[in-house]
Amino acid sequence: MAGIRISGLSKFYGGKDSGMAALTDLDLDIKDNQFVTLLGPSGCGKTTTLRLIAGYVMPDAGTIRVDDRVISSVDGVAPPDRRGMGMVFQNYAVWPHKTVFENVVFGLKLRKVPADEARRKVEETLALVNLAGLEARLPNELSGGQQQRVALARSLVVEPGILLLDEPLSNLDAKLRERMRVELKQLQRRTGITFVYVTHDQAEALALSDQIAVMHGGKLQQYGSPDEVYRRPANKIVADFMGIVNFLPGELRAGTGGAPVLVVDGVEMAAPVGSKLHAGQAVDLAVRPENVRISRLRESPDQLVARVTEHTYLGNLSEYWLELASGAVLRAQTHPLEPFQVGDEVHVSIDAGECSVFPQAAAA
Ligand code: ADP
Ligand code: MG
Numbered sequence: 001m002a003g004i005r006i007s008g009l010s011k012f013y014g015g016k017d018s019g020m021a022a023l024t025d026l027d028l029d030i031k032d033n034q035f036v037t038l039l040g041p042s043g044c045g046k047t048t049t050l051r052l053i054a055g056y057v058m059p060d061a062g063t064i065r066v067d068d069r070v071i072s073s074v075d076g077v078a079p080p081d082r083r084g085m086g087m088v089f090q091n092y093a094v095w096p097h098k099t100v101f102e103n104v105v106f107g108l109k110l111r112k113v114p115a116d117e118a119r120r121k122v123e124e125t126l127a128l129v130n131l132a133g134l135e136a137r138l139p140n141e142l143s144g145g146q147q148q149r150v151a152l153a154r155s156l157v158v159e160p161g162i163l164l165l166d167e168p169l170s171n172l173d174a175k176l177r178e179r180m181r182v183e184l185k186q187l188q189r190r191t192g193i194t195f196v197y198v199t200h201d202q203a204e205a206l207a208l209s210d211q212i213a214v215m216h217g218g219k220l221q222q223y224g225s226p227d228e229v230y231r232r233p234a235n236k237i238v239a240d241f242m243g244i245v246n247f248l249p250g251e252l253r254a255g256t257g258g259a260p261v262l263v264v265d266g267v268e269m270a271a272p273v274g275s276k277l278h279a280g281q282a283v284d285l286a287v288r289p290e291n292v293r294i295s296r297l298r299e300s301p302d303q304l305v306a307r308v309t310e311h312t313y314l315g316n317l318s319e320y321w322l323e324l325a326s327g328a329v330l331r332a333q334t335h336p337l338e339p340f341q342v343g344d345e346v347h348v349s350i351d352a353g354e355c356s357v358f359p360q361a362a363a364a
Contacts, residue, residue, distance in 0.1 A: 002067050002084065002161030002194055004030040004053060009062030011048050016060050022048040024218045026062070030196060030211075035188045037197045039205040040215035040241070046198040049215075050164050053196060054087055055080040066162070083162075086155030090167040092147040094139045094154070100126070101135040103150050107158040125157040128187065145176045156191065163188075166198045181207050202242050206230060214238050236358050239286040246292075246330050247284040248350075249360065262352065265324045269302040270352045282360040291351040292332035294320060294340060303347040306330065308340050322348060 009026040012018050023045040030036045038046045051057040053064060055077055064072040071078040094103050101122055108118040126132050129149040139147050148168060155163055165184075169177045185208050188195045199205055205212050206226040214221045214229055214237075222234035233239035236247065248264050252271055255261035262271040264285060272285075295303070310321035314333070320340060322330040330348065340346055 003032040004028075004162065004194065004196070005065040005068070006030070006049075006053075007063055007065075009049075009052060009064065010060050011045075011052060011057060012060050021218050023052070026220055028213055028220065028223060030194060032067075032194055033192050034210040035185065035195045035197065035208055036211045036213065037199060037205040037209040038213050038215060039199060039202060040221075041200055044215040045218040046200075046215060047166055048218075050087075050166055050196065050198055053162075054085055054164055055083055084160050085162040085164055086158065086160035088148075088151050088155050088163065088165045088168045090170045092139075092144070092151045092171075094147055094150045096139050098138075099135065100131065100137050100139075100142070100150055100153075103139070104153045104157050107154065111158065121157055122153075125153045128156065128190070129153045130183065143176075144172055145180060148172065148180070152187070156187075156193075160193060162194045162196065164196050164198075167200070168197075169199075169204065177204075184208060206242075214241060216241070231354065233286065233356060236284065236286070239356060239358070244289050244331060244333075246287040246289070247358075248287060248324075248328055248330065249326075250283050250285050250357070252281050252283055252357065262357065264350070265304050265326050265328065267302060267304050269350060272352045272355045272357055283357040284360050285350070285352075286356045286358065287330065287350055288354065289319065289331045289333035291354040292322075292330060292334065293349040293351070294322070294332055294334055294336065295347045295349070296338075296340070296344070298347045300349065303349050304330075306346055306348045308342050308344045308346060311340065311342055322346065324348075 006026055006028040009023060011023040012021050014020050038049055040046055048057060052059055052072060058077060059072055059074060061074060063070055071083055104122045104125060105118050108121060129152050131149050131153060169180050172180060181204060197208060209226055211223060212226055212229050213223045216237050222229050222238045229238055230242050233242060239245045250262050250264040252260045253263055260271040261268050304324055306322035306324050308320050309323050312319040317333045317335050318339060320332045322332055324330060
């Protein structure tokens, strides 16, 4: 129900001259009615970004606009309660001595919503987060998942245009976390509220988001759809953070007809499309384990020769650790009809169309 436009946003805790940048020059366009996730390792600036959006932290540079209205800049900020945003945290932040109803109705009372209407809105919101019938319970009579739903309901009941969520599922066990993922996604779709979601869990980000902003060291690394950041990572940091990846050293060379070919382990293969690198350049080929195919017999000239050094049964898949002639190690996940054994010599095809190349030892 509201879009957010962030430009040139920076934050230095301890002042601009401290050199301690928590966030550097962030540009981000969050469209109305989207589920956007800030993803990155601990300390990369996710919470800082969320608190800047919420108005609890003042920027040292840059602006934040909501629907083209400036709400934060170095010249001044709109107070948090005037931004039309709700916020949900990791620790549920519900009042332990108040019932579910009292917790949820709080924001409506503050806004002097008439009692009848307030009751109706609370009922509707509790139904939305699957808590209907639990109005009279106290938080300690609820599970962790239910307490987090109370926190959600409390933010949603006042109908914010934007909901900010900071690792809201981190305190829940794995099974419940997966179920709540689905519920959050459905909630976002049903309400049309713009969700800005923070997590360090790449699987969660992939499952939930319309767009993912991958952050590292206070800087935005890539902003794109789950498919883009997973399959077309902008750099090695993103490739590495989005899932298991092998980096194989190789070299780009001009092939017959001028099209670049990639040489890995002495074997020529098709270069990934769109690699904007010059022939002769040393590169790392980023290969996801699911894009490696293993055969017992040699099937084509672009296969690498490898030896199986480890085999892990994953249930739906098997993982093989493969040692190439050069000594480089390649992790592959596949589902062969007839399993390979440790010590087997095998032939390995890499689906170059699904891989990316990055310059080796890039000038940082
Ligand atoms: P994330 O949420 O991604 O884990 P944060 O935004 O909390 O990261 O932190 C980013 C950086 O800013 C970290 O280096 C952290 O130590 C620092 N930081 C966060 N909050 C404060 C604060 N209130 N005072 C000083 N440094 C802070
Ligand atoms: Mg954080």
